[in-house]
Every structure is written in C-alpha cells, then in structure tokens.
Amino acid sequence: AQKITKTQPGMFVQEKEAVTLDCTYDTSDQSYGLFWYKQPSSGEMIFLIYQGSYDEQNATEGRYSLNFQKARKSANLVISASQLGDSAMYFCAMSEGGDMRFGAGTRLTVKP
Amino acid sequence: GAGVSQSPSNKVTEKGKDVELRCDPISGHTALYWYRQSLGQGLEFLIYFQGNSAPDKSGLPSDRFSAERTGGSVSTLTIQRTQQEDSAVYLCASSLELARPSTDTQYFGPGTRLTVL
Numbered sequence: 001a002q003k004i005t006k007t008q009p010g011m012f013v014q015e016k017e018a019v020t021l022d023c024t025y026d027t028s029d030q031s032y033g034l035f036w037y038k039q040p041s042s043g044e045m046i047f048l049i050y051q052g053s054y055d056e057q058n059a060t061e062g063r064y065s066l067n068f069q070k071a072r073k074s075a076n077l078v079i080s081a082s083q084l085g086d087s088a089m090y091f092c093a094m095s096e097g098g099d100m101r102f103g104a105g106t107r108l109t110v111k112p
Numbered sequence: 113g114a115g116v117s118q119s120p121s122n123k124v125t126e127k128g129k130d131v132e133l134r135c136d137p138i139s140g141h142t143a144l145y146w147y148r149q150s151l152g153q154g155l156e157f158l159i160y161f162q163g164n165s166a167p168d169k170s171g172l173p174s175d176r177f178s179a180e181r182t183g184g185s186v187s188t189l190t191i192q193r194t195q196q197e198d199s200a201v202y203l204c205a206s207s208l209e210l211a212r213p214s215t216d217t218q219y220f221g222p223g224t225r226l227t228v229l
Binding site: 033035037043047091093095099100101104 | 223
C-alpha cells in the first residue's frame with residue numbers, strides 16, 4: 001500500500017520569505033495522486049494543491065507550488081512570500097485509489 | 113449546503129455506550145471518506161464509499177466500528193461499546209467520483225470531536 005514515509009515535524013520561517021515543506025512517499029503503483037492540505041488551529045482541512053504522477057510539470061496554485069521529483073519519490077510543498085496566516089499544520093497525502101494516506105504533518109510557524 | 117457537514121460537532125459519551133456520527137457530503141459527490149485524527153496526530157484512514165458500497169473495510173480499527181451510506185448521500189459511522197482510545201476527531205470528506213481516484217480532490221467537513229469518558 002502507498003504511504004508517506006517522511007515529513008518534518010516542525011518548521012519556522014520569517015514572514016515574507018519562502019519555505020519548503022518536505023514529503024517523501026513510497027508506492028509501487030505508477031498512477032497516483034499527491035496532495036497537500038492545510039489544517040489551521042480551527043481544525044478544518046483545506047485543500048491546497050494536487051500533483052498527478054503523470055503530470056510532467058510541477059503544480060502551482062497561487063503562492064503554493066509543488067516540487068515533484070518522481071524518481072526520488074518526493075513531493076515538496078513550496079510556499080512563497082510567507083504570511084502570518086500560513087501558520088498551521090500541513091499534511092502531505094497520496095492516493096492510488098479510494099483510500100488516501102496522510103503523513104504525520106508538519107507544523108509551520110511564520111515569525112513576524 | 114455548499115460544503116460537507118457533520119453532526120454532532122462535539123460528542124461526549126461514557127465508556128461502553130454506542131455513538132453514531134453523521135456526514136452529509138457535498139451534493140453530487142459520489143465518493144465519501146471517513147478519517148480519524150487523534151490529538152496532535154495525522155489522519156488515519158478508516159473507510160471510503162463509492163455510492164453506497166464500501167469496497168474495503170480493512171481500515172476500520174476494530175469490529176466495534178461500522179459505517180453505512182444510504183441513497184448515495186448521507187453516511188453514518190457507528191462505534192459500539194466505546195472505549196477511551198476512541199476519543200478523537202472524526203473527519204468526513206467527499207469527492208466528485210472515484211472514476212479517476214488518484215486525481216480526486218477530497219473536501220473535508222468540520223469534524224466531530226468525540227470524547228469518551
């Protein structure tokens with residue numbers, strides 16, 4: 001089964017700087033999807049960005065981009081121009097089929 | 113409603129009691145998912161439905177857990193004889209379909225916080 005094998009437990013970044021949140025995964029499938037979700041202290045899960053395993057270009061959504069390195073099985077999230085409101089838990093997830101597997105999450109703290 | 117809704121938002125129960133958690137997916141979404149998030153932890157996948165069918169129930173933690181979905185819409189997650197380790201936030205999500213499962217974005221509800229005393 002697919003799984004997220006590594007994420008950082010915590011990261012700090014200065015406001016207005018860029019930050020990269022790491023995600024490595026393991027799968028034997030060729031077709032899968034990679035997702036990043038944000039969970040603020042309110043508890044809601046907010047979808048940020050998606051990357052398909054066959055997508056040749058890295059996904060981008062506003063200030064979010066995904067650095068997808070298929071051979072290395074990594075899907076790092078890059079947040080540009082960090083804002084105080086970006087402070088939250090961030091989860092990397094992958095799906096081969098109906099079930100989506102989440103990593104342990106990275107707590108990002110943006111410093112003013 | 114516009115998003116996924118869950119009820120109750122909070123549930124406090126005594127050990128040994130049964131509880132029922134409800135999820136109302138986004139209208140038109142055929143796929144529905146249940147997750148559990150313990151305090152400070154990531155999400156643990158429990159079960160998903162395609163329509164009313166749950167192809168894989170292996171994610172359910174024990175036989176005290178069951179889930180059903182009727183009419184391709186509302187789903188209920190039932191926990192029998194609750195234990196203290198069942199305390200967690202139970203999150204429901206829905207997606208448009210499972211036809212291309214690896215591309216399907218899941219939209220989450222606000223969760224039900226279950227506390228077993």
